Structures are given as C-alpha cells and as structure tokens.
Amino acid sequence: MAIRDDSSVELVQVTKAYGDTIAVDAIDLKIPAGTYCCLLGPSGCGKTSTLRMIAGHEGISDGVLRIGNRQIEDEPPAKRGTALMFQSYALFPHLDCVDNVAFSLKMKGVAKEERRKQARDMLAVVHMEQYADRLPAQLSGGQQQRVALARALITRPSVLLLDEPLSALDPFLRDRMREELKRLQTELGITFIHVTHSQGEAMALADIAVIMKDGKIEQAGPPRQVFNKPRTAFIARFIGGHNVVKVDDGQVAVRTDRIGLTHAPEGDVVAETDTVSGIVRSMEYHGTSVHLRLDTAVSDEFYVVVDEATFYEQPLAIGDRVIATWNATHAHPLQA
Amino acid sequence: MSAAKPALRLSALAPYLQATPLGLVLAVFLVIPILTIVIVSFWDYDSVMIYPDFIFLNYEELLGSHVTWKTYLNTLKYAAFVWAFTLGIGFTVAYFVAFHVRSSTAQMALFLVCTIPFLTSNIIRMISWIPFLGRNGIMNQTLMGLGLTDEPLEFLLFSDFSVILTFVYLYAQFMIVPIFNSMMRIDRNLIEAARDNGASGFQTLVNVIIPLTKSGILIGSIFVVTLVMGDFITVRLMSGGQSASVGLMIANQISLLQYPAAAANAVVLLIIVLMMVAAMLRVVDIRKEL
Numbered sequence: 257m258a259i260r261d262d263s264s265v266e267l268v269q270v271t272k273a274y275g276d277t278i279a280v281d282a283i284d285l286k287i288p289a290g291t292y293c294c295l296l297g298p299s300g301c302g303k304t305s306t307l308r309m310i311a312g313h314e315g316i317s318d319g320v321l322r323i324g325n326r327q328i329e330d331e332p333p334a335k336r337g338t339a340l341m342f343q344s345y346a347l348f349p350h351l352d353c354v355d356n357v358a359f360s361l362k363m364k365g366v367a368k369e370e371r372r373k374q375a376r377d378m379l380a381v382v383h384m385e386q387y388a389d390r391l392p393a394q395l396s397g398g399q400q401q402r403v404a405l406a407r408a409l410i411t412r413p414s415v416l417l418l419d420e421p422l423s424a425l426d427p428f429l430r431d432r433m434r435e436e437l438k439r440l441q442t443e444l445g446i447t448f449i450h451v452t453h454s455q456g457e458a459m460a461l462a463d464i465a466v467i468m469k470d471g472k473i474e475q476a477g478p479p480r481q482v483f484n485k486p487r488t489a490f491i492a493r494f495i496g497g498h499n500v501v502k503v504d505d506g507q508v509a510v511r512t513d514r515i516g517l518t519h520a521p522e523g524d525v526v527a528e529t530d531t532v533s534g535i536v537r538s539m540e541y542h543g544t545s546v547h548l549r550l551d552t553a554v555s556d557e558f559y560v561v562v563d564e565a566t567f568y569e570q571p572l573a574i575g576d577r578v579i580a581t582w583n584a585t586h587a588h589p590l591q592a
Numbered sequence: 593m594s595a596a597k598p599a600l601r602l603s604a605l606a607p608y609l610q611a612t613p614l615g616l617v618l619a620v621f622l623v624i625p626i627l628t629i630v631i632v633s634f635w636d637y638d639s640v641m642i643y644p645d646f647i648f649l650n651y652e653e654l655l656g657s658h659v660t661w662k663t664y665l666n667t668l669k670y671a672a673f674v675w676a677f678t679l680g681i682g683f684t685v686a687y688f689v690a691f692h693v694r695s696s697t698a699q700m701a702l703f704l705v706c707t708i709p710f711l712t713s714n715i716i717r718m719i720s721w722i723p724f725l726g727r728n729g730i731m732n733q734t735l736m737g738l739g740l741t742d743e744p745l746e747f748l749l750f751s752d753f754s755v756i757l758t759f760v761y762l763y764a765q766f767m768i769v770p771i772f773n774s775m776m777r778i779d780r781n782l783i784e785a786a787r788d789n790g791a792s793g794f795q796t797l798v799n800v801i802i803p804l805t806k807s808g809i810l811i812g813s814i815f816v817v818t819l820v821m822g823d824f825i826t827v828r829l830m831s832g833g834q835s836a837s838v839g840l841m842i843a844n845q846i847s848l849l850q851y852p853a854a855a856a857n858a859v860v861l862l863i864i865v866l867m868m869v870a871a872m873l874r875v876v877d878i879r880k881e882l
Contacts, residue, residue, distance in 0.1 A: 313784050334790030346781035350803045360789035362799070411789065 262324025262337070263414035263447040264289040265310065270319035272305045272471075279305040281471035282319065287449065287464060289324075292441050294458035295451045297468035298494070304419060306468070307451045311340040311417050323415060334360075336415075339408035343419040345400045347392035347407070353379060354388045357406045378406040381440075398429045409444070416441075418450040422457060434460055455495050459483065467491055489590050497561075500590065501532070501554050508587040513545070513561040519570070520577040531581045534558060536574050548572070550580065626862070633855035642851050650856035660841075660857075664864070667837040670752075670827070671820040674759040678816050679809065681760065682767025686808075687801070690775035691783075706768055718758055718829055725749040725757075750832030758830045763819055767812035774808030775801070810876040814869055821865050 265287040272280040280302040287293045295303040308314035310321060312333035321329040328336045347356050354375045355362075361371035379385045382402040392400055401421065408416055421437070422430045438461055441448045452458055458465045459479040466476040475487045486492035489500045492509035499510045520533050534552035546567040550558040560580060572578060636645040654660050685706070693699045709717060724730045725748040732744040747753050778801065786796040802809075824839030838861050845854035 311788065313787070333784075333788045338788075340784075340788045342781050342785060344779065344781055346779060346785040348782060348785070348800060359786070359791075359799070363786075363790045363792075363795050407785075407789070 262289070262326070263445075264291075264322075264324060265293075265415055265447055265449065266320075266322040267306075267310075268320040268322070270306070270309060270321060271317045272302070272309060272314065273317045278471055280309070283468075283471075283473050285466060285473060285476060287447055289447060290445045291463045292438065292448045292461055293450065293464045293466060294462035295449065295466050295468060296455060296458040296494075297453065297474075299453060301468040302471040303451045303453075303468050307340075307417050307419055307449060310336075310415070310449065311338055312336055313340065334363075334411070337413055338415045338417055339411045339413035340417045341401075341404050341408045341419065341421055343421070343423065345392075345404040347400055347403055349392055352389050352391055353384060353395075353403045353406075356392065356403055357410055359407065360411045375406070375410065378410045379403070381409070382406045382436075397424050398433065401425070401433065405440075409440075413446065415447045415449060418448065420451055420453070422452070422454075430457075437461065459495075467494060469494075485588055487591055492588075492590060499555060499558050501558075501587070503587075505589075506592060507590045509590055510582050510587050512547075512559045513563075514586040515560045515580050515582045517548070517560055517562060517572065517578045517580055519572075520579040530584050530587060531579060532558070533577065533579045536572055536576045536578060539572070539574055550578065552580070629855045629858050632852055633859050635852040635855075637850055637852045639849070642849075650852050651860075653853065654856050654860065663836045663838055663841050666835060667821060667839075670756060670759065670837065671817050673756045674763060674820045675813060675816050677756070677760045678764045678767040679813065681764050682771050682812055683805075683809070685764075685768050686772035686775055686805075690772055690778075691801075703772065706765060710765060714762055715825065715829075717762065718826055721754065721758055721761070721830070722749065725754055750830070750834055752831070752835060754830045755827055755835060758826050759820055759823070762826065763816045766815035766819065767809075770811040770815075771805055771808040774805045778804050806876045807878055810872055810878055813872055817868055817872075818865055821861065821868070 265285075267283055267285040269282045269284060270280060271278065271282050283302075283306065295306060297303045305314060309316045309329075312328075312331065316329050319329070320327060323337055326337075333340070348359065351359070354372050357378050358366075358371040358375035361374060366374070376385060376388055379388055382405050384399060384402045384406065387395060387399060387403075392403065395403065401424075405421075418437070422433055425433060434457065437448070437450070450457075450461060462479050464476060465479045465482050467474045467482065469490055475482055475491050482491065483495055483497065486495060486498065486509050489507050489509070492498040492500050497512055499512060499515075501508050501510055532552045532554050534550035536548055537551050538549045540547045541564075543564070545564055546562050548560045548562065550560060552558045558580070632642070633650055634646045634648070636643040636647055636649070689699055689702050689706075693702060722729070726732070727744045727746070727749070729749070731748055732741075735741045735745065736743075782800055782804075783796060786800045791799060822839050824837060824843045827835055827837040827840050828843075838857065842854045842857045842861070845851075845857060
C-alpha cells in the first residue's frame with residue numbers, strides 16, 4: 257500500500273483543561289505522513305489525553321487539529337480517518353472475532369456475507385484466521401490484541417492510534433508484538449501514534465519520539481537524537497543511560513557506557529570536569545555488560561555500564577574506591 | 593495406611609454434607625409444600641370437608657369451564673401489558689442513570705430515590721392511587737379544573753387501566769435494578785470503541801448495549817411476569833372486583849373452603865408460569881451471561 261498523502265498529523269496549540277487543571281498545555285507537533293510516532297512520558301504527563309483528543313473521544317479545549325489538510329477537531333471519531341486501539345482492547349464480549357472485526361462495516365451497512373469475508377481477510381493479516389469463530393473471552397491477551405488491531409485496521413484509517421498497546425502483555429510476547437507493529441506500519445505506510453511509558457519501546461519503534469512532561473512537550477525528534485542529545489536533565493534521566501552531572505556552567509549528561517573506571521588510592525578525592533571519584537555501592541551482572549552504581553561527590557546516583565570482558569580483566573567489588581573518567585566530547589550540555 | 597481410608601471416605605462425603613443444609617431448607621419450604629398442593633389437588637371435597645381421594649374431577653371442572661380460560665387469558669393480558677410497560681420504563685430509567693448521569697454519587701442518590709417508595713407496604717402504595725384516580729379524585733378534579741373534560745373520566749379507577757397502572761408502578765423497580773446492574777458492568781471503553789467504529793448512538797444501543805443488558809432484562813422480566821401472574825390483591829383492589837385474575841380465582845376458592853379446587857388451579861398456574869420462565873430462559877442463556 258502506498259503512503260497516503262493525507263496521513264500527516266498536525267497539532268497547533270492544542271490544549272486540554274479539566275476545570276482548573278490543565279492536562280495538555282498548548283502543544284505544537286507535526287507528524288509527517290507514514291511516520292511511527294511514540295508519545296512518551298511518565299504517568300499524568302498528558303500523553304493519553306493527547307491521543308484521545310486526536311481520536312476524538314476527548315473534546316479539545318483550545319487549538320487546532322489537522323490530518324493532512326483537513327481540520328478535524330469538530331469531526332466525530334469515525335469521520336477523522338483515525339482508528340483507536342484501546343489499552344484494554346475493548347472487544348465486544350458478545351461478538352465472535354469475525355463480528356468484532358466486521359463491526360464498523362456493519363455500521364456502514366455492508367451486507368453480512370461481504371463484511372464477514374472482509375473481516376476474515378483482515379484477521380488473516382494479523383494471523384488470527386484460525387480463531388475467527390471464538391469469543392474474546394476464549395482468547396489470550398495477545399490474541400485479543402491482534403483482533404483489536406484487525407478491528408482498527410479494517411476501517412482503513414490514515415492514522416492508527418495505539419494506547420499503551422503492549423503494556424498488558426508478557427515480556428516475550430511484547431517483543432514479538434513490537435516487531436509485528438513495526439512491520440504492519442511499514443507495510444501499510446500509514447501514520448501510527450503510539451502512547452507508552454516505556455522508553456525502550458519508544459526507541460525500538462519510533463521514527464519520532466515525543467517526550468512529554470506536565471502537559472508540555474519536552475523534546476521531539478528521532479530516538480537517536482533524543483538519546484544522544486537530551487535537551488534537559490529530565491529527558492536525560494527519563495530516557496535512561498545517562499548520568500546528570502553538575503558542572504560550573506550548569507549540567508551535562510554523560511552516557512553511562514562511555515565512562516572508564518580505575519582503582520583509586522585511599523583518600524584521593526577528585527571532582528573535576530571529566531573525572532569523579534566514588535565508592536562502588538551496587539553491582540549487577542547483565543550478561544553483555546555489568547552495571548555499577550557509585551556514590552560520588554557530584555551525584556549519589558552515578559551509574560556506570562562496563563562491557564563484561566573489560567570489567568572482568570580488572571574486576572571491582574562493592575565498597576571499592578574508584579575513579580570514573582570520561583572524554584569531554586561525551587559530556588552533552590543540558591538546558592536548565 | 594489404614595488410617596487414611598476413613599479420611600478418604602469422609603472427603604468423598606464432604607460435598608454432600610456441605611449441600612445438606614440448603615437441601616433441607618429447599619425440601620421443607622419448597623418441595624414438601626408443592627407436593628402437598630399436588631396431592632390435595634386430586635382430593636374430593638364438599639362444602640364443609642375435604643376427603644383424601646384420587647380423582648381428576650377438580651382438573652376436569654377447572655379446564656372445562658370457560659370462566660377459567662377467560663380468567664387465564666385476562667391474567668396473561670395483564671402480564672403482557674405490565675411486562676411491556678415496565679421494560680420500557682425500566683430500561684429507560686436504568687439507561688439514564690447508568691449512562692447519562694456522570695458522577696457516581698449522583699448515580700447512587702438517584703438509585704436510592706428509586707427505592708425509597710419501597711420502604712412502605714405495597715398495599716398502602718396501592719391504595720394511595722384510589723383517592724388520586726377516583727371519580728372525585730385529584731386527577732379528575734385537575735382535568736375538569738383545567739377544562740380538559742366536562743365530566744369525570746370513569747376509566748381511571750376500577751378498570752384494567754388502574755390495575756395495569758398500579759402493577760407498573762409497583763413492579764417497575766424489579767425491572768430497573770437488574771437492568772441497571774447489567775448496564776453498570778458494561779465497560780465504558782466499549783461505547784467509545786463502538787463510536788470509534790462509526791456507530792451512531794442508536795446503533796450503539798442496538799448492537800452493544802441491548803445485547804450486553806440481555807441478562808438484566810431477562811431477570812427483570814422473570815420477576816415481573818411471575819409477580820403479575822400470581823397476584824390477587826392488586827387486581828381485587830384496583831379493579832373494584834370487576835376483573836379477575838388466576839390468583840384472585842384461587843383466593844376465592846380458598847375462601848369458599850374449596851381447597852382441592854384451589855390446589856388444582858394452583859398446579860395449573862404453576863405449570864404455566866414455569867413454562868413461561870423456561871421459554872424466557874431459552875431465549876437468553878443466563879448462565880453464560882452472568
């Protein structure tokens with residue numbers, strides 16, 4: 257399927273207020289057509305409200321919403337060209353998989369045989385054709401999700417909205433489903449907007465990661481850019497893999513895997529621009545790497561990730577004094 | 593090993609022992625009384641005594657009389673009208689409280705308001721309609737005061753109208769409660785999912801809400817139909833003795849000490865009501881729904 261030219265999404269000064277509380281505060285965002293976009297942030301940051309506003313299940317208090325060049329904020333959900341996949345899947349418990357998937361066609365008045373045939377074809381796309389006659393209660397969580405996905409896709413949306421789609425699955429299934437979502441998005445060429453609180457999920461899937469905090473967008477960009485050039489200390493901490501270190505002119509983020517460790521002599525305290533001394537407080541073996549937490553003068557949550565082979569050439573123990581050094585080019589300055 | 597054997601036997605008995613109290617209660621209060629009625633329905637009687645016997649005369653007299661058929665039809669007519677009206681009112685009220693009232697405090701408050709009339713005796717609530725509907729009652733005086741009618745409306749009281757009105761008033765709650773309960777268990781995301789799939793409000797009602805409320809509708813229907821089929825006091829008071837129901841017929845037979853005839857009538861009524869309930873259960877598989 258070719259990329260539809262009308263699947264770009266634009267939010268202009270979109271605001272959601274519940275009484276005096278502002279859930280989403282005048283955000284601006286442009287998502288190009290055919291992009292996998294992840295809305296990422298801690299709970300209560302406004303990411304789900306944003307998604308529900310795009311879906312049309314939440315009225316917008318102020319601002320403009322566009323899909324392609326259509327202004328959609330006053331359209332009902334089904335007229336927007338969006339389809340929402342609910343976190344709880346929201347399958348109709350009294351209908352079998354085929355009728356669940358065929359629901360939107362039934363609402364449009366498509367004849368029974370025709371809509372059931374189309375629904376079976378769509379179930380085949382998500383590899384659920386052999387469960388077509390089962391009720392949702394007879395399916396596992398992962399299977400229900402595939403049905404929910406088929407039900408959303410059969411409306412031929414230009415934008416698919418996913419509300420924490422992987423949060424209810426077990427870790428193994430989550431990784432498989434993640435791959436599957438990415439494959440579908442590439443094949444269909446439509447825009448996916450995916451809400452998640454897991455930065456790993458966002459980095460694995462997104463073309464654009466949008467990190468929100470307190471109803472505002474903290475940073476939006478390709479995951480590599482967000483990871484390597486976090487704009488603020490919040491981003492650096494939330495995305496993980498960084499130490500936030502205070503320096504003379506503010507704060508810098510230092511990647512935990514770009515830090516070298518050496519044994520330090522007793523009583524030698526160092527806290528310079530690219531060197532810090534500390535005591536090993538905890539140590540975790542992660543297979544390919546070893547994760548250490550240090551107690552230092554600059555931060556008591558100073559993490560170092562050392563490659564496994566390197567670590568065991570000169571192993572350290574809890575309580576050891578060490579000096580951590582990093583190359584100044586790996587210290588990324590942060591905005592306040 | 594020998595010690596294990598009695599323990600094993602006891603554990604095999606345990607389920608039966610656990611079911612015994614309920615079994616005894618059902619036997620004493622349900623099975624034995626019904627068996628007694630069935631037995632007595634075959635007995636003979638005259639104006640002063642009943643005689644143990646095994647005759648089919650009570651049934652022959654009952655089913656051979658066209659008064660019986662008229663009375664049964666009349667009772668079925670009441671049940672049908674009351675069912676239709678309580679279903680309409682019950683569904684609407686439950687829908688309003690469950691889906692249109694947003695705050696759960698307001699929902700509970702409205703729900704309690706629905707139940708408050710039930711804190712007094714249903715006879716009193718029934719009788720209180722009489723001064724309202726009577727020939728010189730509030731309703732007629734208001735209508736005449738407004739100039740809408742010249743003379744009192746006679747059909748308001750001691751008529752099928754007043755009987756059905758009172759039934760609906762008394763039993764609407766039995767429809768509201770189970771339907772409300774089913775509606776409250778519908779995941780609100782399903783309504784949004786229906787909207788997301790392009791369903792209009794009416795399509796959501798027909799394709800999602802009504803199918804998911806079926807068990808509540810069925811339970812309410814069983815309550816209302818069985819209550820109306822067995823009633824005698826409402827029909828007596830509100831029809832002013834001008835209409836009959838099966839319950840009233842049985843009550844009259846008892847007051848004339850014709851116990852075997854009343855018992856035969858009760859057995860026939862029981863069979864009919866059980867058949868109606870069985871028919872309703874065939875439409876909705878209640879065990880699957882609950």
